[in-house]
Amino acid sequence: MSLLNIVILAAGKGTRMHSDTPKVLHVVGGRPILGHVIDTAKALNPQKIIVVYGFGGEQVKDAFRQEAITWVNQAEQKGTGHAVQQAAPYLDEDATTLILLGDVPLADVAMCQQLVTSASNNLALLTFNKADPAGYGRIIRNKNGHVQAIIEHKDASESQRAIKEVNTGMMAMPNRLLKPWLTRLGNQNAQGEFYLTDIVEFSVQDGVEVVAEIAEDEWSVTGINAKTDLMQIERVYQSRIANQLLQWGTTLKDASRIDVRGKLVCGRDVLIDVNCVFEGNVTLGDRVMIGANCVIKNAKIAADTQIAAFTHIDDATIGENNRIGPFTRLRPGTTLAADTHVGNFVELKNAQVDIGTKINHLSYVGDSTVGKNVNIGAGTITCNYDGANKFRTVIEDDAFVGSDTQLIAPVTIGKGATIAAGSTITRNAPADALTLCRAKEQKSIAGWKRPQKLKK
Numbered sequence: 001m002s003l004l005n006i007v008i009l010a011a012g013k014g015t016r017m018h019s020d021t022p023k024v025l026h027v028v029g030g031r032p033i034l035g036h037v038i039d040t041a042k043a044l045n046p047q048k049i050i051v052v053y054g055f056g057g058e059q060v061k062d063a064f065r066q067e068a069i070t071w072v073n074q075a076e077q078k079g080t081g082h083a084v085q086q087a088a089p090y091l092d093e094d095a096t097t098l099i100l101l102g103d104v105p106l107a108d109v110a111m112c113q114q115l116v117t118s119a120s121n122n123l124a125l126l127t128f129n130k131a132d133p134a135g136y137g138r139i140i141r142n143k144n145g146h147v148q149a150i151i152e153h154k155d156a157s158e159s160q161r162a163i164k165e166v167n168t169g170m171m172a173m174p175n176r177l178l179k180p181w182l183t184r185l186g187n188q189n190a191q192g193e194f195y196l197t198d199i200v201e202f203s204v205q206d207g208v209e210v211v212a213e214i215a216e217d218e219w220s221v222t223g224i225n226a227k228t229d230l231m232q233i234e235r236v237y238q239s240r241i242a243n244q245l246l247q248w249g250t251t252l253k254d255a256s257r258i259d260v261r262g263k264l265v266c267g268r269d270v271l272i273d274v275n276c277v278f279e280g281n282v283t284l285g286d287r288v289m290i291g292a293n294c295v296i297k298n299a300k301i302a303a304d305t306q307i308a309a310f311t312h313i314d315d316a317t318i319g320e321n322n323r324i325g326p327f328t329r330l331r332p333g334t335t336l337a338a339d340t341h342v343g344n345f346v347e348l349k350n351a352q353v354d355i356g357t358k359i360n361h362l363s364y365v366g367d368s369t370v371g372k373n374v375n376i377g378a379g380t381i382t383c384n385y386d387g388a389n390k391f392r393t394v395i396e397d398d399a400f401v402g403s404d405t406q407l408i409a410p411v412t413i414g415k416g417a418t419i420a421a422g423s424t425i426t427r428n429a430p431a432d433a434l435t436l437c438r439a440k441e442q443k444s445i446a447g448w449k450r451p452q453k454l455k456k
Contacts, residue, residue: 002095003092004045004046004048004098004116005047005092006044007091007097008051008052008101009052009083010101012103013054014055014103014225017230018227023224024037024103025060026230028234029238030260030261032063033102033103034103037101037105038069041098044098044109046098047095048092049068051070052072052073052087053071070090078187079193080169082194084178084182085182091179093176093179096173097175097178098112098116098119098170099171101168101170103223104170104221106220106222106236107221108215108217111213111215118213123172123177123199123203123208123210124210125150125200125210125211125212125213126169126221128166129164130165130218131164133153133161133164133166137150137152137153138150138160138166140160146210147200147211148201149197150167150197150198150200154189154190170221177208181199185198238259241258241260241264242255242256243255245266248266250270250271253271258272258277261278261280262282262297264278264282264284265282265284266284267286269287270286270287271289273290273293276292278296279298282301285305285320286303286304288302288306288307289305291308291325292309292310293309294310294312295311295313296313299315299317300317300318301313302321303321305321306322306324308325308328309326309327310327311324311330316330316332316334316336318335321339323340323342324342325344328342328346329348330348331348331349333350334352334353335352337353337354337357337372338356340357340359341357341358343360344362345362346360348364349364351365351366351368352370353370356373358374359376360378363378363379364380367384367409368392368394369392370395371399371415373397374397375399376401377401380401381406388452388454389454393410393413394413395413396412398415399416399417399419401413402420402422402423403421405421406425411427413429415432417430417433417435420434422438423437424437424439425437
């Protein structure tokens with residue numbers, strides 16, 4: 001198998017986006033547009049990926065600093081041919097080059113592979129039959145149906161503009177052909193640019209066959225040039241994700257009202273209600289039920305857990321057979337073991353909660369370790385922050401914390417302890433005892449200073 005180089009053209013400013021963000025960094029499905037194209041390129045196992053960048057270059061490079069990419073700057077945007085000319089010094093002599101576009105996020109891997117295969121000794125183009133071809137380069141064929149040239153819309157005659165077969169901009173060819181063709185490019189055209197499409201004419205002149213692969217899926221060759229395009233591509237992307245989930249056996253109450261902005265993996269008999277958003281990497285175990293209007297990010301939710309409506313989960317791990325929500329917020333670092341109940345208007349942050357514990361109403365539990373079979377009453381707060389430093393609360397197995405209790409960290413509630421409702425606990429509470437606190441007076445301390453942040 002010959003070597004494969006992939007050149008991604010991503011230098012455009014995207015004026016019609018009306019944004020200070022480079023066009024290729026706008027997001028589809030939770031990932032930058034260019035990220036989708038890079039993923040397609042990586043799936044083809046190339047020896048080299050070259051990205052030609054321009055507007056917002058450092059910002060674009062920084063977004064993909066962990067990728068193995070050769071970056072080439074097109075300081076002046078003088079056309080697609082000029083862009084590939086900038087990449088030419090980095091192309092391997094004995095490789096085939098595939099040209100991809102940085103603003104086409106739904107490019108199909110199989111179609112790209114077919115282009116590469118067709119380009120073993122040829123110039124292979126990806127074309128598409130478009131009902132309204134305005135603005136696209138037209139594919140010019142001779143009477144025998146062989147491709148002779150690509151004429152850009154502004155340079156096309158009226159009869160040529162009637163042609164429906166258009167250029168997608170994606171093509172492949174051996175570098176031994178591409179490099180000489182790049183040196184022959186000129187800019188004698190309506191735009192005054194160096195068109196990469198001119199190499200079709202050079203190919204015909206040199207007796208090299210031009211193979212046109214016709215794409216069946218329009219969205220796989222559709223670029224994003226304006227916010228309306230971005231919106232349409234987003235909905236197509238989400239529709240495809242939803243259909244895939246349905247094929248895998250997930251029940252969606254409405255496939256048009258789910259957004260996956262990352263990777264969602266579902267077990268058997270999962271049910272997802274309407275208007276749910278999944279971000280990052282989310283795994284739902286068998287028989288998990290997700291209520292309406294939930295936002296779940298970077299979470300693992302084990303089998304038989306039910307997440308009620310309006311719950312927000314961010315970077316948390318949830319065990320089996322839990323009951324969460326409605327209106328619950330689980331913040332980063334939270335881990336729930338099996339058979340816990342976390343109810344309405346409860347917020348957990350960096351809290352580890354063991355088997356069988358219940359936190360059902362209107363409570364905040366942060367920076368805490370909570371044991372087995374603990375009951376935390378409504379309105380309980382672990383006061384983990386003194387204004388400068390954070391401290392930890394430990395609540396041991398079988399403890400009962402009455403409603404409207406404040407636990408002033410650092411503090412430990414012993415095994416089997418009971419805290420009376422309305423208490424403010426500032427010292428460790430012993431195991432198997434009732435601890436209560438009732439203030440008899442209110443007083444003010446003049447000159448009191450808030451704590452200062454401890455030096456590390």
